[in-house]
Amino acid sequence: MAGATLFTLLDDISVLLDDVAILTKLAAKKTAGVLGDDLALNAQQVTGVKAVRELPVVWAVAKGSFKNKAILVPAALAISAWLPVLITPLMMIGGTYLVYEGMEKLAHRFLHSKEEDAKKHGELVQAVADEKIDLVAFEKDKIKGAIRTDFILSAEIIVLSLGVVDGRPFAQQALVLVAIAVGITVGVYGLVAGIVKMDDAGLHLAEKGGVQAALGRGLVYTAPWLMKFLSIAGTAAMFLVGGGILVHSIPVLAHWVEGVVPEGALGTVLSAAANAAVGMAVGAVVVAAVMLFKKMRGGGDAKAAH
Known part of the structure; x- marks a missing residue:
C-alpha cells in the first residue's frame, strides 16, 4: 500500500509538473509583450552610469x-484564493496601463523635439563625467527609478500569468507564478547585463586584430541598433498585448473581432491588428485624459499662486 501510494504521489507530481510546464509556457507567451518592454526599459535605465x-x-x-x-507573487495568490473576481478587472487595469504607456512613448516622441532630447542626454553625460558628482547618490537614484519601473511591469506580468492559471489548483498556480517570476528576472537582467556590456566587449575584441577585431566592430555598431529595436518592439508589444x-476582457469587443476576422493565418494577423488598434485607441484616450488633468491642475496651481 505504501509503495502504491508513493507511486501515485510520484505520478501526481509528474502530472502536476507537466501541467505547470505547459501553463508556464502559456503564461510566458501571454507576457512576452511586457517582457520586451521590461527588457528595453531596464536596459535604458541602467545606461548612463560609468562602465x-x-x-x-x-x-x-x-x-x-x-x-x-x-511581494507580488503572494499577493497574486491571495487574490486568486480569496478574491478571484478581481482577476479580470486587474488584468484590464494592467492592459490599460500598457497601452497608456505605449501611447505616452509615441506622444513623447512626436511632442518633444530632438534638441530637447539631445540636451537631456548631454546633461546626463556631463553629470557622469564630472568627478565632483556623487556617483553613489547618482546610482541610487538610477536604481530606485529602475526598481519602480520593474515593480509596475512585474505586477502586469504576474497578473497576466494569474489570468492564465485562473481556476487551476492552488499548487499549480503557485508553481507557475514562482517559475515565471524567477525565470523572467534571471532572463531579463541576464540579457540587460549582456546588452549594457556589449559595446565594452566589442571594444575589447576590436583591439585584438583580425577576425576578432571585425567581430568587435560589429558588436559596437550593433549595440545602439539593438537598443532601438528593443524599444520599438517593446512599444509595439504594449499595444498588441494590452x-x-x-478585447478579450470585454465580451462585446471579443465577439465583434471574432465576427469580422476570418479564420486562418490572415485571421491571426487581422486579429492582432484589431487588438493593436483597440490598444492604440484606448491609449490615446487615456493619455489625452491624463494630459488634460495635468493641465487643469497646473492651471489651478497658477491661479492659486496669483
Whole structure:
C-alpha cells in the first residue's frame, strides 16, 4: 500500500509538473509583450552610469526585482484564493496601463523635439563625467527609478500569468507564478547585463586584430541598433498585448473581432491588428485624459499662486 501510494504521489507530481510546464509556457507567451518592454526599459535605465559600475547597478536592480516578485507573487495568490473576481478587472487595469504607456512613448516622441532630447542626454553625460558628482547618490537614484519601473511591469506580468492559471489548483498556480517570476528576472537582467556590456566587449575584441577585431566592430555598431529595436518592439508589444487583454476582457469587443476576422493565418494577423488598434485607441484616450488633468491642475496651481 505504501509503495502504491508513493507511486501515485510520484505520478501526481509528474502530472502536476507537466501541467505547470505547459501553463508556464502559456503564461510566458501571454507576457512576452511586457517582457520586451521590461527588457528595453531596464536596459535604458541602467545606461548612463560609468562602465565599471554597470554590472553592479544591474545586480542591484535585479535584487530589487526579486524583492518585488517576493511581494507580488503572494499577493497574486491571495487574490486568486480569496478574491478571484478581481482577476479580470486587474488584468484590464494592467492592459490599460500598457497601452497608456505605449501611447505616452509615441506622444513623447512626436511632442518633444530632438534638441530637447539631445540636451537631456548631454546633461546626463556631463553629470557622469564630472568627478565632483556623487556617483553613489547618482546610482541610487538610477536604481530606485529602475526598481519602480520593474515593480509596475512585474505586477502586469504576474497578473497576466494569474489570468492564465485562473481556476487551476492552488499548487499549480503557485508553481507557475514562482517559475515565471524567477525565470523572467534571471532572463531579463541576464540579457540587460549582456546588452549594457556589449559595446565594452566589442571594444575589447576590436583591439585584438583580425577576425576578432571585425567581430568587435560589429558588436559596437550593433549595440545602439539593438537598443532601438528593443524599444520599438517593446512599444509595439504594449499595444498588441494590452489591446488583446482589453478585447478579450470585454465580451462585446471579443465577439465583434471574432465576427469580422476570418479564420486562418490572415485571421491571426487581422486579429492582432484589431487588438493593436483597440490598444492604440484606448491609449490615446487615456493619455489625452491624463494630459488634460495635468493641465487643469497646473492651471489651478497658477491661479492659486496669483
